[in-house]
Structure formats: C-alpha cells, structure tokens
Amino acid sequence: MLYRRFGRTELQMSVFSCGGMRYQYKWQDVSYSDIPADNQANVEATIRRAIEVGINHIETARGYGSSEMQLGKILPKFPREQLIVQTKVSPVANAKEFRKTFERSLKYLQLEYVDLLGLHGINNAELLDYSIRPGGCLDVVRQLQAEGKVRFVGFSTHGSTDVIVQTINTNQFDYVNLHWYYINQWNWPAIEAATRHDMGVFIISPTNKGGNLYNPPQKLVDLCAPLSPIVFNDLFCLSRSQVHTLSLGAAKPQDFDEHLKTLELIDRASEILPPILARLEETAIATLGEDWVETWQTNLPKLEETPGQVNIRVILWLLNLATAYDLVDYAKMRYNLLGNGSHWFAGNKADKLSEIDLQQCLKHSPHAKKIPHLLAKAHQMLAGEALQRLSQS
DSSP states (O other), X not given: OOEEEOGGGOOEEESXXXXXXXXXXXXXXXXXXXXXXXXXXXXXXXHHHHHHTTOOEEEOOTTSTTHHHHHHTTGGGSOGGGOEEEEEEOOOSOHHHHHHHHHHHHHHHTOSOEEEEEEXXXXXXXXXXXXXXXXXXXXXXXXXXXXXSEEEEEEEOOSOHHHHHHHHTTTOOSEEEEOOBTTBOTTHHHHHHHHHTTOEEEEOOTTTTTTOTTSOOHHHHHHHTTSOHHHHHHHHHHTSTTOOEEEEOOSSGGGGHHHHTTGGGGGGHHHHHHHHHHHHHHHHHHHHOHHHHHHTTTTOXXXXXXXXXXXXXXXXXXXXXXXXXXXXXXXXXXXXXXTTBGGGBOSBOSSOGGGOOOTTTTTTSTTTTTHHHHHHHHHHHHOOSXXXXXXXX
C-alpha cells in the first residue's frame, strides 16, 4: 500500500479508502438482531481484507443505514491507533439535532472518537449556512473536538464547483470529499483550492460514479487496454499528487483486488496514461465531432437560470458519454435520478421541452440551435423509470 499526507491533518492516509455504502444490510436503521449472519460475516471479511492489504481509512456515514452499526461490531477488534475512521452527518438547521445524530453515530460505531467527521452534503448555500453560521453545526463540531470525540472536520459534497470552492475558502475545514475522475473533471478548480488551503482530498466513489466500472461496456474496456477501466481510472486520479485517497465502495473482500494492481503503476503513470488518454479523446472527437468536444460547455446557463430547471449540462454530458463510450447504462442510471435527487443531484430531465423555451437562456451558447434537439435525443435514449438515491430507496 502507498500512503499520502492527508493535508493539514498530517494523517498518513492510504491511497485507497474502504467506503461503507455497498456492503451494509439495509439503507435504513435496523435492529442488530435483524442483520443476517452471512451479511455481517461478509462485512467483517471485507474490513479484514482492507486492513490486510494496508488500507487504514474506514469511511461511513449516518445516512448509510446499518453500516455504522455493523462496523461497530468489527472496528473495536482492531488496535484503534492503526485505523483512521470517518463518519459523516448531514448539516441541519437545528445544531442540537446535529449533535444528537452524531452521538448516535458514535454509539453505533462503539468508538470513543472518530478521526474524521464530515459534514455530509454541503451541496448548496443553505446547507453551507447551516454549517458555518454562529451557533451552527460547525460550532457543535468544535465542541466535540474539545471533548475528544472528533479529531478533524471536513465536508462531503455533490454540489456545484462554485459552492465547493466557496466552502473551501471559509478555511474552516481540514479536508473535502468530492467527485473527480476521468469522465467528470469539473471539480479540478475545487481540488486546487483545497490544495491552497492544505486540505486533505478524498475522491468519492470513482468506480461507481466514475462510470459503473465494475461492469464496463466492451468499448471502454478496449479503449483503456492494456489496463482495465478500473485501474485506468485509479491511475488517472492518483497520478495527481493533489489527490490523496480514493474511496473503494467494496461490497465483498474480492472487490479490492483489481484496484491493488494500480499501486505498482503509479510511478510510471506519465508513460502509461498518455496513449490511453489520447485514444479516449480521439474516440470522443471521432464520435461527437471536434468542435462539439471542445466547445459544448461554452456559455451554458446555470441551473437556476434555466426554465424548468432542466439540467442542460448534465444531460448533454450523459449523452456524450453514452454516445462516445457506450456508457448507456451509467447514463440511464444518472439521468433517471434527475427530478428525484434533491440537492444531491439537482435539476430536472428533458421531459417537458415542449412546455418551455430555452432559446433565451442558451443565447450565448455556440450550439444554441441544436441543444434543444440533443436534449430531446437524450431523453429518448435515456429515459426510464424514475430512480431514487440509494439512501431513499
């Protein structure tokens, strides 16, 4: 295993983290007696495998249902000083409720303290305000730190890059959990801002949200050769020293195996990656057209400026991925969250284009005339049954 300094926390963090949202029994709280023995045994085997290969960061959240409770039966079996444990609690208007929720997390985990507490989902200005205003959730975290129950504080986010940078620039957080991987590099300015503030940088779900890479389409497999899409994406992320750790949402012990192949390649990333990156870019240009690849995002309206809150940028991005790389299943999964993802995946689908006029908000786009047609094409290709976030299902 390789380790990187996790920003100003000074923690030596394994470059892979064991994320806790795929192995748990339920997305809701349950009694421990309701958890099947084979499920709990699998969680324990997964944690033991993670630690065996050198992963020292175990990450979960109050919003991950039975995950904390199940970990609470396992983590106390290991020397506490060898583990970096993170949980996350969503910011709310009532800071007393935030504290009560955190205390429940700590009780479930059966630990005296967590190394990292993330404010879970600072995705918009309102949730940032709940976090940083006087008497808000961050003041509670400072109390918890004084009591020895929390070592360092960070935040996780699915929000816009602007919101992430604004939150980073408060300089109130030690680390950030955000999305950044090959198919979605929008948040690089946020990573640069985090680097300026010497914050730890944790990449959320690069395998799942980075293209459902546990089950990639053959076209992507061919384009990433001789690496697998998982190893390519890991190497792409870890080739940047500003990135400290990638969350591997393991569902079973064997899920670490493919990722571990990345470790011996990191020192040679500068020679291994360029041919693959060139092939991916050439394929996108051949499929979508060079002008479109280079300019499709130019002067797109912000979500709040768009009639019907149609998430134009995300929809066009998903259409690009489905068309260029055959990431159709991934694009369908993400597209059908629109309208149901609240602030976690904001905006709406393109299902009501006949009722709205997008020309005014698109007037500065070089592709103003064809974007409505492409949005309609995306809806036709990707629409299916409305999906909910896992934690709501």
